[in-house]
Amino acid sequence: MDLPGVPSSVLEELQGAARLLGIPRLALVGGVVRDQLLHQRYGRAWSGVPDLDWVVEGDAAPLVEELNRQLGSERISGVQEHGAFGTVAFQLDGIPLDLATARQEHYPAPAENPVVQAGTLQADLARRDFTINAMALDLVANELIDLHHGQEDLASGQLRFLHVGSVQDDPTRVIRAARYAARLGFQLAEESSKQIRSTIQEWPWDWRPGDAATVAPPALSTRLRMELERLLEREPWPQALDLLEQWQALPLLDSQLQNDPWRTQRLHWAQRLGLPLMSALLLGAADPVAVAQRLQIPGKQQQWLQQCGELRDWLVETPPPLEATPSIWSTAIEQQGWPPEVVALAVTLKPKQWKPLLRWWGRWRRIQAPQTARDLIAAGWQQGPAIGEELRRQRSAAQDRSR
Structure with a gap:
């Protein structure tokens, strides 16, 4: 496995510790897998790796403890354990790493936050948004896992939702689709475009425009805002917003x-x-x-x-x-x-x-008056409303001269 900018020693240490503990799967997931394939196979520019997201089948904490035992504080630093599933963030040789326990999820109602529980790597990949983001590089088996034909969509420049209910479950995925399509220059697959249009026309969510803002579900309120902020702050927003209009998706707002x-x-x-x-x-x-x-x-x-x-x-x-x-x-x-x-x-x-x-x-x-109240008093003006009127007159005159 080759990741530009990441020393091979980092990957080797992770691999060795995972195999020693008998961890069945330790996989790199997320956009870094997509971007690495785009870089290696299609010559896309490599923008660097701000962090590395890994999914562990089992508990992530013992893996970090084993690395710390083997390598010590000189190479392992900044360990932070958080979340209900033992997610651990740390640095190995100064490289930021995030290890999360593999999980599965289901939506109690459309657009609500999902209910999450521990699961397999396969289930973890199945809960993601697009085929090109549902691939993993398994460090234990040293193989690329692609259960949803993400490589085919990378090759054809297609952006495709993972499931027929993707938009219904989480409408923020529509905003993410516009972000990725604008950034990568990909086309939204026809069935995914139809899914957006049909879902918005049906409006399967309990909240509707005109209802109280406070009862809108997260994926139509705060999470939708967060995705829009990312689009406006980080992406080619004119193209992304044009795509949302083209897909007839802006009624989500x-x-x-x-x-x-x-x-x-x-x-x-x-x-x-x-x-x-x-x-x-x-x-x-x-x-x-x-x-x-x-x-x-x-x-x-x-x-x-x-x-x-x-x-x-x-x-x-x-x-x-x-x-x-x-x-x-x-x-x-x-x-x-x-x-x-x-x-x-x-x-x-x-x-x-x-x-x-x-x-x-x-x-x-x-534009301010050329004189101050102190100047006027020094010139013999008496304190009172007349000073304010004079300062306003001077400021107005200065403004009119600026035409």
């Missing part, structure tokens, strides 16, 4: 997002202005605040979305004229008390008043 012609433009503006892309994405929803509450995005961002709605109403009802001076626009905006992020979010929507909003956000709000 909100039906209005499915046909959102300004989505890419809005998110590019948000990126340019340093705003959270999640907030900009949700601005296209019928009720952005309701979706934000269901996904449990940070409270401050929920407040921004609420205030952005108020700002949009204000732009329709009582904004200054487009040709108004910078000081008039600044005074009008600042009287409302909106934070700069809310004004910037409104800019991403490109209302007809977007230019004065952007200028306030980028320049006008930063």
Whole structure:
């Protein structure tokens, strides 16, 4: 077994300890197996191994204890045991390793968290999302285990769900499909695309849009948000979001997002202005605040979305004229008390008043009066409201000169 960047001695020590203890399976699993095959067989660039995830048939803790007994603290460090199944994280020769007991799972209800219990490597692979992620490199037998034809899908550039009920059980897999397809340049298998469309049309989940946000199951709320965050932060998000639209999958968030012609433009503006892309994405929803509450995005961002709605109403009802001076626009905006992020979010929507909003956000709000209260007092002004009025007059004049 060859893993670029991982010393062969690390693999040999793991292999020797596992065989000594009679462990039937010690297998490398997850994306590193997929990426290694893509690198070795198809010449894909190797991006490195941030960590190595292993599945152990049996208890992982004795294996780490044996390694520690053989190698000592000079080579084994940072041992942390956690989880109900004895998952152990540690470093061997400075290489991060995570050992988890093989497990199997079932879903008590669609989109709920699965119930997990100890199982075999075969069962552990069967609970994964895609065929290309359900392969393992068994260090004990020194063989590649591919029970779901992942190698065939790697060769053809196909992304395929493992089961006919994959989306029903865990709709976050749809977001992961978009992430992997955009990153790897893979196509979603036709039956998997049909599974997405048919499952969303049937909507087999107990929670429905319009129900209380607090009762949405995890895979339609917090876990869905986490996958979206990964998509927006780590992946080529324009392509990934286009794929979700192509697969008719965006109703998982909100039906209005499915046909959102300004989505890419809005998110590019948000990126340019340093705003959270999640907030900009949700601005296209019928009720952005309701979706934000269901996904449990940070409270401050929920407040921004609420205030952005108020700002949009204000732009329709009582904004200054487009040709108004910078000081008039600044005074009008600042009287409302909106934070700069809310004004910037409104800019991403490109209302007809977007230019004065952007200028306030980028320049006008930063302009101060050339004098301070202390300067005025030193010049003979008496303390009182007149000083504040003079400072406001000076600031307005400075703003208008900046046009």
